[in-house]
Amino acid sequence: MDTTNSSYFVNSVAKGLSVLMAFDSQDRQMTITELEKKTNINKATVRRFALTLVDLGYLTITDNNKFELTPKVLDLAARYLESLNLPDIAHPILERISSVVKESTNLAVLDEAEIVYVVRVNAAERIIGTNLRVGSRLPYYATSLGKAISAWLPEDKRKEIWEQANIVAFTNNTITDFEEFEKELEEIRLNGYANGNNELEIGLRSIAVPIFNKKGEVIASINVSSNSIRTSEEKLKNEFLPLIIQGAEEINQLIKTFS
The missing domain is CATH 1.10.10.10 (Winged helix-like DNA-binding domain superfamily/Winged helix DNA-binding domain)
Structure with missing residues (x-):
């Protein structure tokens, strides 16, 4: 105007x-x-x-x-950033990543045994995408976003959330055993990222990293999601992962500096 x-x-x-x-x-x-x-x-x-x-x-x-x-x-600039909440901080960073990888990017938080999408940037080039929007909920254990958050929770909290969940095998790749799930979370902590590989639905592939608050506590995660037909696991790791790690570091730094 x-x-x-x-x-x-x-x-x-x-x-x-x-x-x-x-x-x-x-x-x-x-x-x-x-x-x-x-x-x-x-x-x-x-x-x-x-x-x-x-x-x-x-x-x-x-x-x-x-x-x-x-x-x-x-x-x-500091006063502006102080007025922002997590979605405000993350959205431009996720938009930038999405414009580079030409795939959807997301930020989610954990609510009991579900992840809730609070930011979603759809890839403009993709005419057909998954039916997800801000506010959508998914079972945490079958998503890279949920695993990236739960991996950094205390052990007793992880067990509590698992027991709250209605564990269903959506595909043959869905982990439905707690001990097996714990082994994957341990690997996620070692690697610093979580994969989603045809666990919620065949054809869905993603990679996610956690977001932490000023105290070092996990509060959210961000990911890039794609289709397994056009995106291999190698492409996720070699091309997409460095970008979301950088994006997560930027978000974490903004949280530490201005929250």
């Missing part, structure tokens, strides 16, 4: 922000003349805005009489 002609639009605020936005990797330091040229604001006005931003602590004047940004501008 264009608000520049609205009754509440404050021109001076817009101009002040344009002075801040003028600085980038190419123009880290600028004189008043350079700011005038880049912002298209006359010299006297741009000087007043720049000096005001100096007084506010967002700009500083260097020894060679040029203006440059100060670390205080990061406060603006």
Whole structure:
């Protein structure tokens, strides 16, 4: 929506922000003349805005009489990030991963013996996909997302959740024995990721990694899901896994820094 002609639009605020936005990797330091040229604001006005931003602590004047940004501008980003919740933080990261791998990406949390999808980014190139959306629930033990979360839970909690679940063999690959499931979770902890390989439905393949809070407690997981016809286990591990590990690290760092 264009608000520049609205009754509440404050021109001076817009101009002040344009002075801040003028600085980038190419123009880290600028004189008043350079700011005038880049912002298209006359010299006297741009000087007043720049000096005001100096007084506010967002700009500083260097020894060679040029203006440059100060670390205080990061406060603006920090305040924005502090207002975000986990889905807000994760969504752009999952969108980026999905655009690279051309597959769906997801973030889920554990609710008793089910995973609940809280972020889902569908691959635009895929006309046909699984019938999942935000709010969808699946049995945790038959999904990479659920295994990636439960693997890092305390042993007594893992046993409790298993006993709550209605264990059903959806395919021949579904694990229905607790001891066998525990062995897989141990392997997941060693590897740092969980595979989903035709356990919930034949043809579904995925790979997931956990998300932790500031205390190091597992709170969610993210994955890439695909079809076994077009995606091999090797492709999941060699191409998709590094991307979701990087994405999880970014989410974990944002949680630690701003939550």
